[in-house]
Amino acid sequence: MLDGIMTGLxxxxxxxxxxxxxxxxxxxTFIGMLPGLGPISAVALMIPIxxxxxxxxxxxxxxxxxxxxxxxxxxxxxxxxxPGCASTxxxxxxxxxxxxxxxxxxxxxxxxxxxxxxxxxxAIVLLFAAPALASVSLSFQSSDYFALMILGLTAVAAFSGKxxxxxxxxxxxxxxxxxxxxxxxxSGTTRFTFGSVDLIDGISFLLLAMATFALTExxxxxxxxxxxxxxxxxxxxxxxxxxxxxxEIKQVAPTIGRSSVFGFLVGILPGAGATIASFxxxxxxxxxxxxxxxxxxxxxxxxxxxxxESANNAASTGSFVPLLTLGxxxxxxxxxxxxxxxxxxxxxxxxxxxxNPDVFWSVIISMYFGNLVLLILNLPLIPxxxxxxxxxxxxxIPLILFFSITGVYLVSFNTFDIHMMxxxxxxxxxxxLLEFPMAPMLLxxxxxxxxxxxxxxxxxxxxxxxxxxxxxPLTLSIVVVAVVVLLLPPLIDLYRSKKKPSTEVxxxxxxxxxxxx
Amino acid sequence: MTITKxxxxxxxxxxLSVAYGYYAGQIPLLPGDEFEPFHxxxxxNALALLGSLLSVALLLSATRSPGNKLSxxxxxFPLVSKLLLxxxxxxxxxxxxxxxLATIFFLIGGYWLxxxxxxxxxxVASVPFxxxxxxxxTQLLDIYLAPGQLFSQITGG
Numbered sequence: 001m002l003d004g005i006m007t008g009l010x011x012x013x014x015x016x017x018x019x020x021x022x023x024x025x026x027x028x029t030f031i032g033m034l035p036g037l038g039p040i041s042a043v044a045l046m047i048p049i050x051x052x053x054x055x056x057x058x059x060x061x062x063x064x065x066x067x068x069x070x071x072x073x074x075x076x077x078x079x080x081x082x083p084g085c086a087s088t089x090x091x092x093x094x095x096x097x098x099x100x101x102x103x104x105x106x107x108x109x110x111x112x113x114x115x116x117x118x119x120x121x122x123a124i125v126l127l128f129a130a131p132a133l134a135s136v137s138l139s140f141q142s143s144d145y146f147a148l149m150i151l152g153l154t155a156v157a158a159f160s161g162k163x164x165x166x167x168x169x170x171x172x173x174x175x176x177x178x179x180x181x182x183x184x185x186x187s188g189t190t191r192f193t194f195g196s197v198d199l200i201d202g203i204s205f206l207l208l209a210m211a212t213f214a215l216t217e218x219x220x221x222x223x224x225x226x227x228x229x230x231x232x233x234x235x236x237x238x239x240x241x242x243x244x245x246x247x248e249i250k251q252v253a254p255t256i257g258r259s260s261v262f263g264f265l266v267g268i269l270p271g272a273g274a275t276i277a278s279f280x281x282x283x284x285x286x287x288x289x290x291x292x293x294x295x296x297x298x299x300x301x302x303x304x305x306x307x308x309e310s311a312n313n314a315a316s317t318g319s320f321v322p323l324l325t326l327g328x329x330x331x332x333x334x335x336x337x338x339x340x341x342x343x344x345x346x347x348x349x350x351x352x353x354x355x356n357p358d359v360f361w362s363v364i365i366s367m368y369f370g371n372l373v374l375l376i377l378n379l380p381l382i383p384x385x386x387x388x389x390x391x392x393x394x395x396x397i398p399l400i401l402f403f404s405i406t407g408v409y410l411v412s413f414n415t416f417d418i419h420m421m422x423x424x425x426x427x428x429x430x431x432x433l434l435e436f437p438m439a440p441m442l443l444x445x446x447x448x449x450x451x452x453x454x455x456x457x458x459x460x461x462x463x464x465x466x467x468x469x470x471x472x473p474l475t476l477s478i479v480v481v482a483v484v485v486l487l488l489p490p491l492i493d494l495y496r497s498k499k500k501p502s503t504e505v506x507x508x509x510x511x512x513x514x515x516x517x
Numbered sequence: 518m519t520i521t522k523x524x525x526x527x528x529x530x531x532x533l534s535v536a537y538g539y540y541a542g543q544i545p546l547l548p549g550d551e552f553e554p555f556h557x558x559x560x561x562n563a564l565a566l567l568g569s570l571l572s573v574a575l576l577l578s579a580t581r582s583p584g585n586k587l588s589x590x591x592x593x594f595p596l597v598s599k600l601l602l603x604x605x606x607x608x609x610x611x612x613x614x615x616x617x618l619a620t621i622f623f624l625i626g627g628y629w630l631x632x633x634x635x636x637x638x639x640x641v642a643s644v645p646f647x648x649x650x651x652x653x654x655t656q657l658l659d660i661y662l663a664p665g666q667l668f669s670q671i672t673g674g
Contacts, residue, residue, distance in 0.1 A: 052624060166571060166578060170526070170568065173571060174568070177568065184557040186555070191557060191561065219597055223594070225591070251643075345671050392633075394633040395628060398624050398627025401627060402627070406650075409611070410654070419605060422604045423603050434523075434587065455560070460554060462553025464553075489630070
């Protein structure tokens with residue numbers, strides 16, 4: 001393991017990779033600040049750029065963008081009460097009231113410290129958890145993989161919020177369907193190409209990700225007329241002091257510690273991600289607080305700000321665990337990274353840390369750097385970065401559109417892809433209006449090919465019998481977990497509706513329909 | 518009867534699954550494949566079945582609350598259609614007039630559609646940007662960008 005850490009360290013401290021961390025954090029913070037564009041869109045926009053880099057640098061850049069976007073989302077939550085993404089919705093509950101009390105500087109600083117601690121604690125746990133899990137998963141066979149992917153897909157659906165489970169499952173199946181377009185790898189026959197030469201290679205992952213996240217998100221803001229709303233001018237003189245007093249640090253320290261560990265654990269769960277972690281951590285903190293302290297929640301409580309901030313960053317780190325060790329993404333954002341890794345010819349999964357130790361370890365090491373960059377570089381620069389928000393929307397939106405379109409075009413040099421993006425965007429807008437979540441579709445699409453391969457292998461080995469699903473104890477236990485995960489939410493709903501609706505504060509259901517994180 | 522978003526979504530996906538299942542049956546198989554436990558139609562068939570079942574489940578479980586009705590009021594569809602048309606035109610322009618001109622055209626078109634009318638801003642925000650990107654791509658990154666067919670036809674090469 002020490003060898004690995006050294007390999008990772010030498011890769012991560014290469015000047016170019018350090019530059020990637022810094023650039024990633026900045027770009028991420030900026031994109032994350034724009035309302036409507038979250039980590040998924042930010043990472044999707046980076047894919048074309050990373051194609052020109054080597055795998056470690058590419059993934060380091062994307063990881064930097066990921067943290068940056070989560071951090072940027074908090075900034076706009078606090079300053080203008082417009083969360084950049086779902087995982088920072090909770091931050092605005094207490095962050096915006098603090099900004100209104102002319103304590104924006106303190107709120108931003110606390111958010112940065114909490115994010116830093118959450119991210120760092122997450123990265124330390126990841127350092128130990130990932131290799132341990134990876135060595136266990138080396139004994140996995142194709143049947144176990146198939147079961148694991150089923151678990152990943154059902155978990156995303158199960159965590160997608162109240163009344164959304166069936167819709168999320170449908171979108172997963174839709175993603176799997178899109179994945180079957182093109183040449184079948186096992187037999188070499190073409191499927192669903194309808195005679196089109198452009199479809200023989202299938203639909204590229206980059207195209208789908210860019211169209212459903214970058215393009216659709218931007219077009220949705222236009223559709224809703226949000227581009228006409230002028231951003232509230234942020235008055236830099238009103239930020240207030242960025243210093244926290246000793247008492248305040250004492251007050252929030254236990255909160256940050258608790259929420260970080262908690263957030264990391266939630267992040268590991270496939271499909272849960274940063275959004276759910278932040279909501280749950282806020283709820284937990286509120287329940288733990290004294291009656292007097294409880295009243296402050298929602299009116300500018302420091303604990304109420306620290307809890308979701310540390311939890312969502314720790315969860316972002318946590319969601320790398322299933323990605324790096326099992327090859328199964330824990331969230332929409334890591335799903336995009338999985339797709340990028342596959343495009344590099346790297347197979348994420350248990351063999352990653354044996355075959356590509358430099359990628360595996362440098363990602364983990366660069367997480368420390370990323371957190372450090374956010375704290376020491378981004379925080380002082382926030383007043384300047386937020387000035388970029390002043391670029392008028394009529395100028396900014398066509399530029400984002402341009403980048404997402406040319407990003408796809410410059411990889412394939414085929415204008416058919418641009419037409420395809422426009423078509424997919426139309427479909428995605430229609431589905432979004434019907435409140436179908438997008439993340440499960442992308443996950444289904446990415447896992448589709450792998451799933452079919454593993455199913456084909458498992459079925460061929462067991463001579464066409466589905467007994468492989470329960471013959472190995474490991475496969476059986478994963479299948480059981482998948483079934484439980486799938487059946488739990490409807491059962492809980494049923495139980496709740498029998499018991500009488502409780503008077504919970506805003507639950508996670510309100511904002512996680514996007515499955516972001 | 519109220520038709521909600523869930524009903525529309527369920528019906529659309531039911532139709533999609535049935536069509537998908539029909540075309541799954543048209544996938545050519547290799548000789549002897551029908552006796553294999555796994556072939557090119559296995560997964561598509563399973564997906565078509567799964568999709569249909571889930572769509573029916575969505576239709577049956579759909580809530581009938583009026584708040585769940587699809588309302589298209591308050592959305593700016595004309596503007597979005599124009600922007601998407603601009604995207605399609607951009608693709609055509611790329612083929613005919615090349616990257617540089619297509620980019621300038623796309624950006625000016627986009628700014629214009631979103632309400633920017635000052636000619637100076639339109640030009641300042643598009644031309645230097647397009648030239649800069651073109652310079653980075655062709656000169657620094659050494660990426661070959663095909664000149665538009667229009668020019669190749671005019672110059673004969």
